[in-house]
Amino acid sequence: MTVRSHTxxxxxxxxxxxxxxxxxxxxxxxxxxxxxxVGHSETPxxxxxxxxxxxxxxxxxxxxxxxxxxxxxxxxxxVTDENPIQRELALIKVTATERNRSDIIRxxxxxxxxxxxxxxxxxxxxxxxxxxxxxxxxxxxxxSYGIKEIARSGxxxxxxxxxxxxxxxxxxxA
Amino acid sequence: MxxxxxxxxxxxxxxxxxxxxxxxxxxQALVREGVEVIFGYPGGAILPVYDALxxxxxxxxLVRHEQSAAFAADGYARATGKVGVCMATSGPGATNLVTGIxxxxxxxxxIVAITGQVSQSVIGMDAxxxxxxxxxxxxxxxxxxVIRSVDEIGPAIQKAFYLARTGRPGxxxxxxxxxxxxxxxxxxxxxxxxxxxxxPTIVPHRRQIRRAAELIRQAKRPLILAGHGIIISGATExxxxxxxxxxxxxxxTLLGISGFPASHPLxxxxxxxxxxxxxxxxxxEADLIIGIGMRFDDRVTGRPSEFAPNAKIIHIDxxxxxxxxxxxxxxxxxxxxxxxxRLLLEELEPxxxxxxxxxxxxxxxxxxxxxxxxxxxxxxxYVIARLHALTEGKAIVxxxxxxxxxWTAQLYRxxxxxxxxxxxxxxxxxxxxxxxxxxAIGRPEAEVWAVVGDGGVQMTLNxxxxxxxxxxxxxxxxxxxxxxxxxxxxxxxxxxRNYSETPISSPDYVLLGQAYRMPACRVTRPGEVDEAxxxxxxxxxxxxxxxxxxxxxxxxxxxxxxxxxxxxxxxTQVEGEW
Ligand SMILES: Cc1cc2nc3c(=O)[nH]c(=O)nc-3n(C[C@H](O)[C@H](O)[C@H](O)COP(=O)(O)OP(=O)(O)OC[C@H]3O[C@@H](n4cnc5c(N)ncnc54)[C@H](O)[C@@H]3O)c2cc1C
Ligand SMILES: Cc1ncc(C[n+]2csc(CCOP(=O)(O)OP(=O)(O)O)c2C)c(N)n1
Ligand SMILES: [Mg+2]
Numbered sequence: 020m021t022v023r024s025h026t027x028x029x030x031x032x033x034x035x036x037x038x039x040x041x042x043x044x045x046x047x048x049x050x051x052x053x054x055x056x057v058g059h060s061e062t063p064x065x066x067x068x069x070x071x072x073x074x075x076x077x078x079x080x081x082x083x084x085x086x087x088x089x090x091x092x093x094x095x096x097x098v099t100d101e102n103p104i105q106r107e108l109a110l111i112k113v114t115a116t117e118r119n120r121s122d123i124i125r126x127x128x129x130x131x132x133x134x135x136x137x138x139x140x141x142x143x144x145x146x147x148x149x150x151x152x153x154x155x156x157x158x159x160x161x162x163s164y165g166i167k168e169i170a171r172s173g174x175x176x177x178x179x180x181x182x183x184x185x186x187x188x189x190x191x192x193a
Numbered sequence: 194m195x196x197x198x199x200x201x202x203x204x205x206x207x208x209x210x211x212x213x214x215x216x217x218x219x220x221q222a223l224v225r226e227g228v229e230v231i232f233g234y235p236g237g238a239i240l241p242v243y244d245a246l247x248x249x250x251x252x253x254x255l256v257r258h259e260q261s262a263a264f265a266a267d268g269y270a271r272a273t274g275k276v277g278v279c280m281a282t283s284g285p286g287a288t289n290l291v292t293g294i295x296x297x298x299x300x301x302x303x304i305v306a307i308t309g310q311v312s313q314s315v316i317g318m319d320a321x322x323x324x325x326x327x328x329x330x331x332x333x334x335x336x337x338x339v340i341r342s343v344d345e346i347g348p349a350i351q352k353a354f355y356l357a358r359t360g361r362p363g364x365x366x367x368x369x370x371x372x373x374x375x376x377x378x379x380x381x382x383x384x385x386x387x388x389x390x391x392x393p394t395i396v397p398h399r400r401q402i403r404r405a406a407e408l409i410r411q412a413k414r415p416l417i418l419a420g421h422g423i424i425i426s427g428a429t430e431x432x433x434x435x436x437x438x439x440x441x442x443x444x445x446t447l448l449g450i451s452g453f454p455a456s457h458p459l460x461x462x463x464x465x466x467x468x469x470x471x472x473x474x475x476x477x478e479a480d481l482i483i484g485i486g487m488r489f490d491d492r493v494t495g496r497p498s499e500f501a502p503n504a505k506i507i508h509i510d511x512x513x514x515x516x517x518x519x520x521x522x523x524x525x526x527x528x529x530x531x532x533x534x535r536l537l538l539e540e541l542e543p544x545x546x547x548x549x550x551x552x553x554x555x556x557x558x559x560x561x562x563x564x565x566x567x568x569x570x571x572x573x574x575y576v577i578a579r580l581h582a583l584t585e586g587k588a589i590v591x592x593x594x595x596x597x598x599x600w601t602a603q604l605y606r607x608x609x610x611x612x613x614x615x616x617x618x619x620x621x622x623x624x625x626x627x628x629x630x631x632x633a634i635g636r637p638e639a640e641v642w643a644v645v646g647d648g649g650v651q652m653t654l655n656x657x658x659x660x661x662x663x664x665x666x667x668x669x670x671x672x673x674x675x676x677x678x679x680x681x682x683x684x685x686x687x688x689x690r691n692y693s694e695t696p697i698s699s700p701d702y703v704l705l706g707q708a709y710r711m712p713a714c715r716v717t718r719p720g721e722v723d724e725a726x727x728x729x730x731x732x733x734x735x736x737x738x739x740x741x742x743x744x745x746x747x748x749x750x751x752x753x754x755x756x757x758x759x760x761x762x763x764x765t766q767v768e769g770e771w
Contacts, residue, residue, distance in 0.1 A: 032390060040331065047332050077517065084514035090336055090356070093390045186389060 020075035024053065025099045026176050027083065028184045029068040030060060032091040040089045041068070050074070050082050054107075054151075056173030065093065065186070069175045096184040098176055108172040109154045110136070111145040114165035123164055131157045142167060212377035215343040216241035219307070219369065220249045221380050222350035228278050230254060230269065230634055231307075232262040236282020238322060239309030241374035254634060254663060257655035259286050261627035263293020264653075266304040268631030270297075271614045272589055272639070274427070276357050277631060280307040284322030287368075288329065292621055294364045295333040299618025300448060301421060303362035305353050306330075310339065312372040327368050335363030339370070343378030352386055360393030361512040362425060393511060397528030397536060405483075405507045405524045406540035409439060412481035412505075414549045417443045418464060418493070421617075422486015422510060423452035428531035429610050432485070433457065435534045439544045442553055444472045446487045447602055451613035455586075455606035461553065462606075465493040467599040470750045470763060471556035476501050477758040478552075485509045486530040489519040490618065491755075499757035509533045560603045561764065564719030566743045571719050573597060573672050573742040577604040580642065580670065583726045589614065589632050589641045593625030593649030595679040597672035599748040601644045623652030626669060630656060633665040640730065641666055647673040647699045654700075657709040660735045668729045669711075669737045673699055675744045682747045686762070702739040713737035 031037050038057065045052055053071040060067035072082060083095050115123055115138070123143060127133045133147035147157050151174050158169065178184065213221075219242055223231070232254045235243040246253055256262045259281040266277030281290050287308040297304045311320040327337045336356045340349050346369075353365040409415060423432055429452055436443050436459045443453045444464040453460055461472035476482065482504045487493070489508075494500040497519050508516045509526040516525040526533050562578040565571060577600050580588075590605050591614040592598040598615060607613045614632055616624040629643035650671050660667050681695040706713025716725045716738060729736035750763040 036327075039328075043331050081514065081518060087390075088512075088514055090388065090390050 020077055022073055022075050023099075025072055025074065025079045025097055026103060026105065026174065027070040027072065028096045028098055028176060029070060029086060029092060030094040030184065030186060031066050031068060031089075032093060033059070033064050033066045034091055037066070037089070037091045040091070041086065044085055044089065048081075048085060050078070054173040056175050058175070062186070069173065071174050093186045094184060098178050098184070101178050101182070103176040103178050105150050105174050105176045106148055107151045107154050107174045108146070108148045109158070110170045111147065111158060111161060111166060112168040113143050113145065113161050114141060114167060115143045116141065119164060123161065126160060127157070130160075133157060212379060214241065214245065214374065215346055215369070215376050215378060216245045216374040217248075218343065218346040218378065218380045219350065219374065220245055220251065222347050223278065224249055224251065225383065226350060226354045227275070231278045231280050232256055232265040232269070232631065233280035234259050234262060234282070234286060236286045236309065236322070238283035238311055238371050239280060239286070239307075239369075239374075240282075241371065242280070242307075242309070242369075252634070254630070254659065256627065256630075256659050258653070259289035260292050260623065261630070261653055261656050261659070263290045263304065263306060264296065264621075264624050264627035265631035265634070266306075267293060267297050267300075267302045267624075268591060268614055268628030269635040270302050270304055270631070271628070272611055272632035273635035274611065275635070276354055277302070277304040278307065279304060282309045282322065283311055283326070284324050287326040288324055291329060291333070292619075292623075294330055294366065296616055296619040296621045296624065297364040298333045298335070300616065301362050301425065302364065303357040304364045305357050306364060306366040308366065308368050309374070310368045310370040313341065313370045314372065316370065327366065330366050333364070334366050335361075337366040337368070339368045340373050341370075343373055343376040344381065346373070346378070347381040348384065348386070351383055352388075355386060356391070360391070394513070394527045395511075395529045395532055397509070397526045397533045399536070401524055401526045402533065402536045402540060405526055406537060408481055408505060408507060408524060409441075409483070409537075409541060410544070413546070414479045415439070415441045415481040415483065415546065416475050416479040416504075417441050418446065418476075418482055418484045418487055419443050419449045419453050420446040420485065420487020421448035421452070422530045423449060424610050426486065426511070426530040427610070428486070428534055429453060431531050431534035431538065435538055435541075438538065439541055440546045440550065441483070441544075442475060442550060444468070444475065446490070446493055446617075447615060448617045449487060450602060450615075451607035451610050452486075454608040456608050459550075463602050465490075466495070466752050466754070467603065467748050467750065469560070469603070470558055470761065471553055473750070473752065473758050473761065474556045475553045476504075479504045481505050481507065483507045483509070485533070486511070488515045494519060495752050495754075495756050495758070495760075499759070558763075562604065564722075566746070570743045571717060571722070571740065573674065573740070573746055574600050574604060575719060576670070576672065576722055576740045576742065577601050577644070579722050580644070580726055581605045583723060583730070584640060584642070587640070588612065589629075589636060589639045591615065591625050591629040591632060591641065591643045593643075593645035594620045594622045595646040595649060595677070596674070596682065596746070596748050597644055597646045597678070599679075605644075622649040625649055626653045626656045626660070626667075629667045629669070630659055630663070630665055633667050634663070637666070639666070641668065643667055643669045645669060645671055646678060647671055647675065648677045648697050651697075651699065654705070657705070657711050657735075657737075661710050664734050666733050667735055669735075671702055671737070671739045673702075673739050673741050674746065675699070678746075679748070681745070685745070685747070686751075687753070702737060706737045711735045711737050713739070715739045715741065717741045
C-alpha cells in the first residue's frame with residue numbers, strides 16, 4: 020500500500036486533557052504527524068482539529084480507530100480524497116535591505132497575494148495564507164533574502180460544497 | 194487539630210438535607226455502584242476517605258503493597274465479572290498501583306482505582322507525595338480523571354464504573370485531591386450520563402453476519418479461535434451451540450481458557466506459542482479462521498505473515514480497532530460476542546466437518562505428564578495433572594507468569610467460565626498470589642489455587658499476611674524449579690545455555706509459612722503429591738505447598754517468538770530431553 024499524506028478533521032469535546040490524550044496516542048503508537056491545528060468549531064463545547072499525517076491506508080485506518088477510542092473524540096472524517104479546501108497561515112520575518120526591499124514586496128504582493136504586516140529598516144514580516152504548497156513556495160522564494168523566523172499555523176481544512184463534518188449520531192445516554 | 198469527619202452516613206437517592214464531606218460522598222457513591230470490597234492501603238492524601246470508611250458496608254482488605262491491591266481487584270473482577278476496586282494514597286501509593294493498572298488495561302479487566310491527591314492549592318508545586326498519576330496512567334487506563342470539586346464526586350464515580358465495565362472493559366482511575374475530600378457538598382442523584390464520544394457497538398451489522406455465515410458455509414476446514422471476549426460477554430453457551438451446530442473445532446487463547454469447556458469433544462485446547470501441536474497445526478491447515486473476542490496477540494500468531502496461510506479471517510470483536518490491526522480480515526464483525534453468535538445461529542443450519550475433525554484428532558499428542566524424569570525427580574507437569582484430577586477440574590486457578598503458567602494452561606483443563614485467572618498481555622510476575630486473594634474474596638465458596646513459580650511468588654510473599662488475616666481459602670502451590678524457569682528455557686534454547694542470572698534461591702517456604710501462620714508442607718517425590726494436595730483440601734483456609742521439581746524441565750511444544758508453525762519445537766526434537 021502506498022504511503023501518502025492524509026488530512027483528517029477531528030471533532031473533540033473541549034475539555035481539559037484532550038489534546039494530551041491525542042498527542043500521547045500518536046507518541047505511544049508511533050504515528051507521525053506533519054501538522055496539527057486546533058480551534059473552536061461552530062458548536063459550543065466542540066473543538067475542531069485538523070491533522071495531517073503520512074501513512075498507507077491501513078495505518079491511517081488504525082489511527083482513526085485508535086483516535087475514536089478516546090472518549091472525548093466525537094467525529095473523525097478523512098477528507099483527503101475529497102479535494103478539500105486547505106489553508107494555512109504563516110508569518111515570515113525576512114531580512115530586508117534598502118536595495119532589495121521593493122523586490123521582496125513586489126514578489127510577495129503581486130505573485131503570492133500575500134501582505135507585508137510589519138516593516139523595520141532591516142526586516143519585513145510577511146503574512147501569507149493559502150494551501151500549504153503556496154506557503155512552502157513563498158518560503159522557498161524568499162529564502163535567499165535571509166529568513167529570520169517562520170511561524171506556521173498548521174493546515175485547516177473544510178470539504179467543498181454542502182458536505183459538512185459534524186457530529187452525526189444522536190448522543191448516547193447511559 | 195483533629196479533622197472532624199465522623200458523620201452519620203446516608204446512602205440513598207433521596208436528596209440530602211445537610212451537606213456532607215466529600216470523603217463520605219465518595220464512599221456513598223461507591224456503595225451506590227454496588228461496591229462491597231475495596232483492596233487498598235491508606236496514606237495522608239486519602240486519609241479522609243479512610244476516616245469515613247468504617248461507617249459504610251464495604252469490606253476493606255488491607256494488602257501489603259499497593260501493586261497487590263490492583264492485582265487483587267483484577268482477580269476479583271475476573272472471578273466475579275464485577276468491577277474490582279483498589280485504593281491508594283498519592284505519590285508512592287499511586288505509583289505502586291501502576292503495574293496492576295497496566296495489567297488490567299492489557300487484559301481488558303474492569304477495575305476502578307481510586308487515588309488520593311495533594312490539595313489543589315499545592316498541585317503543581319512538587320508538594321510532598323505529589324505525583325501526576327493521571328499523566329502517568331494516561332496510556333494504561335481506559336479513562337482517568339481528577340475530581341476537581343465536591344459536586345463532581347457522584348457523576349465522576351458513576352461514569353468511572355460505567356466506562357470500566359461496558360464496551361471493551363478496562364481500568365479507570367479517579368484521582369481525588371484532599372481538599373475535595375474535605376469540602377462539603379451533596380451527592381448528586383444518579384443521572385443519565387452524556388457521553389457523545391462513547392458508543393460501543395453491541396449488536397453487529399446483519400450484513401456482516403450474513404457474509405460471515407456465507408464464508409462459514411463454504412469452508413472445508415474452518416476453525417474457531419475463542420478468546421477472552423467470550424468470557425467477558427458471557428457467551429459460552431452460545432459458543433457451545435454454535436460450535437456444535439456447525440461442527441467447527443475450537444482453539445482457545447491463553448485468556449480464552451474456560452470460555453469453552455476443555456472436556457468438549459470439539460475443544461482443541463490452547464493455541465499459540467505454547468499451544469497444543471494439533472491446535473496450531475489446525476490453524477496452519479485451516480481455510481477459515483473465526484476469531485471471536487480475541488486480538489490475535491503475537492503469542493498467538495507468531496509471525497503474522499505466516500499465520501494461517503491458507504485461511505480467510507472472520508473477526509468478531511467489540512473493539513473495531515482490533516479488527517485489521519494484525520491480520521487482513523475478510524469479514525469484520527464489530528459487536529458483542531454473544532450477540533454476534535446469536536445472530537450467526539439464526540443464519541446457520543447444521544454443518545458437518547467430519548474429515549477435518551478426524552484429521553485434527555490424528556495430529557493429537559498428549560502433553561507428557563509422567564510423574565518423574567530420568568533421574569526420578571518430580572516432574573512439574575505431573576503436579577498440575579494431579580491437581581486437576583484431585584480438584585475434579587473445579588477449582589478457581591490463578592497463575593503467576595512463567596513455565597508453571599504454561600503447564601497449568603495446558604493441563605488444568607477448565608470447564609467453567611471465570612475459573613481461570615492469568616496475566617496474559619502484560620505477563621506480570623507477582624500476579625498469582627494477589628489475584629487469588631481477589632478471587633477468594635469475590636467467590637468465598639470457591640476453592641482457589643494459586644499456581645506460582647519460585648521467582649514470581651517471591652515478588653509478593655508479603656501477601657501471605659493478607660491471606661492469613663482474611664483467612665482466605667487460597668492454596669498456594671509453589672512450583673520450585675530453582676530457576677526463573679521460562680527465562681532459563683530461552684537461555685537454553687536461544688542463548689547457548691548461558692544461564693545468566695536465572696538461578697534463584699528461595700527461603701524455606703515451610704518455615705516461612707509458619708512465620709505467617711499459614712499451614713505449609715514440602716513435596717519432593719511423586720508419591721507425596723496426592724497426599725499433599727488432599728491435605729490442603731481437607732480444611733478451609735490458607736495453605737501452602739512447595740513442590741520441588743525437575744530444575745531444567747522445559748515447556749513444549751514451543752513456537753519461538755516471531756516464528757511460524759513450521760518452527761515448532763517439541764520434546765522429541767531437543768537434545769538431552771527424554
Ligand atoms: C509466558 C506467556 C506465554 C504466553 N503464551 C501464550 C500462548 O501460547 N498462547 C496464547 O494464546 N497466549 C499466550 N500468552 C498470552 C498472550 O500474551 C495474550 O495475553 C493472549 O493471547 C490474549 O488472549 P485474548 O486475545 O483472548 O484476550 P485479550 O487480550 O483480553 O483480548 C480480548 C479481546 O476480546 C475483545 N472483547 C472484549 N469484550 C468483548 C465482548 N463482549 N465481545 C466481543 N469481544 C470482546 C477485546 O476487544 C479484545 O480484542 C502468553 C502469555 C505469557 C505471559
Ligand atoms: C515483573 C516481571 N519481571 C520479569 C519478567 C520476565 N519473566 C518472565 S517469566 C520469568 C521467570 C519466572 O520464574 P518463576 O516465577 O520461577 O516461574 P517458572 O518459569 O520457573 O515456572 C521472568 C523473569 C516478568 N514476566 N515479569
Ligand atoms: Mg521457577
